Amino acid sequence: MHMERASHFLSIFFLCFILIAAFTLPASAGPEEKVLVLEIAGAITPASDNLIADAIDKAETGNFEALLITLDTPGGGLEETQIIIKAVENTTVPVIGYVPESGKAWSAGTLILMGTDIAAMAPFTVIGSAQPVQISAEGTKPIEDEKIINALVKFSTETARKHGRNETFAEEVITKNRNLNDEEALEEGVIEYRAPSVSDLLDQVDGQVVKGRKLQTANAGIETYEPPFPISFLTLISNPVLSSLLLTIGLYGIIFGISNPGAGAEIFGIIAIVLGLIGTGFDINIAAFFLIIVGIGLLVLELNSPGYGVFGLAGFISLVIGSIFLVPLGGENIYTPEFRRLLTLTVITPTIVFGLFLVFAIYKVAETRAKRPVIGAIVGDTARTIDPIGPKSQGYVRYKGEYWKARSEEEIGTEEEVDIIGKEMEVLLVKRKI
Template identity: 35%
Template sequence: MRSKKFLLASILFLSGTLLALQDSTMQSDSLTVDELSEQPSVSVIRVEGTIGPTVTQYITRSIRQSIENGDEALIIELDTPGGLLDSTQDIVQQMLGTDHPTVVYVTPSGANAGSAGTFITLAAHVAAMAPATNIGAASPISMGGGEMDTVAQKKIFNYSESFIESIADERDRNAEWARSAVRDGASISSDEALELNVIDILAEDIDDLLVQLDGMEVGERVLNTQNATISQIEETLAEQFFSFLLRPEVMLILTLVAIYGIIGEVTNPGAIVPGVSGVIALILLLYGVAAMPINLAGFLLIGLAIILFVAEAFTPAFGILLTGGAVSFFLGALMLFQDLPDEMQISLYWLVPATLLTVAFFAWIVTYGVKSLFNPPRSGLESTIGKTAEVVDTIQPDQDGRVFFDGEYWTAKSEHELEEGETCEIIEFQGLRVFVKPTEQQNIDETEKV
C-alpha cells in the first residue's frame, strides 16, 4: 500500500516538474520573440560621385523606405566632389522636410563632402565625418559650372549664401562658416569641422557612429542605435541604368549613335537596324537633355557640323567643308556640357576620338551613301530606262506596237513611227505599256536618207 502511494506521489511530482519546465521554456521563447521584435534597426545607403537627378531619386526613395522599415535613422555614407545645384536643392528640401532622423556620414578616410556635399551634410539631422575627411568649397561656380557674367555671378553667390545659411540655422550649426564655404570656397578637415560646430560627430567607422548616436535627441525622438541591426538599401536597376546614362561620355556616345543611325537609315532605306538604333539613342539622349543642363549652343554647333559634312558630298570644296564640320563638331561637343561642374564635363580623351570617328564616318559612308541616292537605278524596270529595244510590230503615233527587250515582249507606244526591225530607246513605263522613242543612231540614219 505504501509503495503504491509512493509511486503515485512520484508520478505527480515528475508531472508537475515537467509542466513547470515547459511553462518556463514557453516564457523564455516569448521573451526572445519580444526582444527580436523590439530590436532597433538602421538603414544605410552609399552615395559616391557627382550629385545628379538619379541621386535625388535614390535618397528620396531611401527616406521613404527607411520610414516604412521603422528604422531609428537613415544613414547616408557620402563621398562627393559636388554636383548640380537643382539636384542639391531637391535633396536638401527632402531632408529638411522630413521628421525621420537622417544622418550624413562622410566616409571613408580621404572622402570629401565638397560643394553640393556641404549643403547635404549641413541639412542632415546629424552630421558626422570620419577622420581625415574634408568638407567645404561650396562656391556656386563649382556647383553650377560654366562662365557667368558679373551680375549673374553676384546673384548666384547671394542666393547660395542665403541658402546655406538658412540650412545651417535650421540645424543649429555654424552659419558663419557655412557662408564662408560659399563666399570664399573655405574647406576644412573633419577635426576642424567638429571644433567649429559644423558637424556633430567624429566617428572611426559605422559601429562607432551607432554607439555615439545612441541616446541622441532628434526632435522629439531619442535614438536607440547601439545594438541596432544594419540593413543596406541598394540602388534599383533603373537608378543604376539612368545614373550610367547621365554620364557625359555616355551622352556623347548616344549623340554619335543617333547621328550615325539616322543618317545611315536615310542613305540606306530599309536597313532598319541603323534607324531603330538611332531613334532609341535619340530618345535616351532627349531624356538626358531634359534631366541635365545641356548647353543649347553646343547642339546648334553639332547640327551645323552635320550640315557641313553632308554639303561636302555635293560640293567640290576639297575638304574645306569637312574640316569646318570637324571644328564645329569638336567645339559643339565641348560646349555641350560646359554648364556642368568640372567633374561632370567631357574629357578630351573621349572628345578627340569621337570627333575623328565622326569625320571618318561622314567622309566615307555618308559621302558615298548620299551620292548613291542620285545614281541611276540598278534594278527593277527603272533600271531599263535609257536602254534600247527592238521593234517587232510597227508602231504608229496613233497605234500601239510591240517591242522586245530582256527576253520579254511589251506593248509599246511612241510619238514617232517606228518600223519593224528598228531599234528604239525606252523612256517611260506606265503599267504594262512602255513608251519609246527613236534612238540617236536611228535619227542619224533617217537624216542621212533625207
C-alpha cells in the same frame, strides 16, 4: 478507448500550440533597432534624388532608427541638391550625413551634409569648394552672377542656421571656396562628430534626440540600402559621361540612318537620345510612354515590311526599357518594397512575353519570306507520265503523288520520267529526262 484517443489528441494539439507560441512571441515582442545605410558615390545627378527618396521611403516604412547617408562626391547639380535637402527636411526619420574614410563631400556634397540632421566626418576627409560653375563644351566656368550667388548663399546659410551650424562657413564655402578638414569642421561647428567608421559614429550618436525621437543606435543592426533595378539603371545612365555619350551616339545614329535608309541606325539613335535625356533629368514618365509607343510602332513595322529583324529588335528593347521606367521610383509611402517588386514583375513580365511572341511572329514572317515560291520549287523536279504527251496533245503526269496536266515540245510516251521546265497556268511544261 475513444475518450483516451481524444484526450491524447488534445494533449498533442495544445503542446504544438505552446511550441508555436514560444517561437513566435519573441519575434513579435518588438523589432530590433536597425539603421539603413545609403552610399552616395560619384556626382549628384537626377538619379540621386530618386535614390534618396526611395531610401527615405524604406527607412520610414521599415521602422528604422535612422537613415545614414555616406557622401563621397565631387558635387553635382544645384536643383538636385535642393530636392535632396528638402526630402531630408520633410522626412520623420532622423538623417545622418557622414563623409567616410578617404572620402570627400565637395560643392553639392557639402550643402547636403549641412542639410542633414546630424553631420559627421571621418579623419583626413575634406569638405568645401561650393562656388557654382557652368559646364559647356569649352569646359567649366565659375558663375559670378550676383543674382545666382546671393540666392545660393542665402539658401546655404539658412540651411546651416536651421541645424545650428556655422553660417559664416556656409557663406564662404560659396563666395571664397573655403575648404575644411574634419578637425577644422568640428572646431568651427560645421559638423557635430568625428568618427573613423559607421559603427563608431552610431555609438557616439546613441541617445541623442532628433526630430522628437531618441536614437537607439549603439547596438543597432546595419542594413545597406540596395536600390531596385529601375533606379540602378537610372543611376547608370545618369552618369554625366554616359548620358552625354548616349546623346552623341544618338545624334550620329540618326544622321547615319538618314544617309543609309534601311539600316535601322536612326531607330537606335532615337532610343539612345531618349535614354540620354532621361539621364540628364528629362521627365521619366513621358520618356517611358514615348519608348513604349516607339517600341510598338517598330514591331508593327517589322511585321509589315522586311527589316531583317532590326526594327523588331529595336522595338523589343524600347518596350522593355519603357516598361522598366513605368514602375514608380519612390517618393510615395504607399509603395512598400514588396509591392514595388510585385509591380515591377506585373509590368515587365507581360511586356517581355508579348515582345518574345512578336519576335517569334517576326521570325516566322521572315522564314516565310525566305522560302522559294511553289513554282520555283517545282521547276527542275522530276515527274512521270501517265498519258502520252506531245506538242499538240496534253496528258497527265504524276508529281509527288499528285496528277498535273502537262505538255511537251516532243512526243513522250507513258510511264516515262520527265523534267519539269516550266508552267503555263495549270499546265506543266516538261521534257524527256536525259
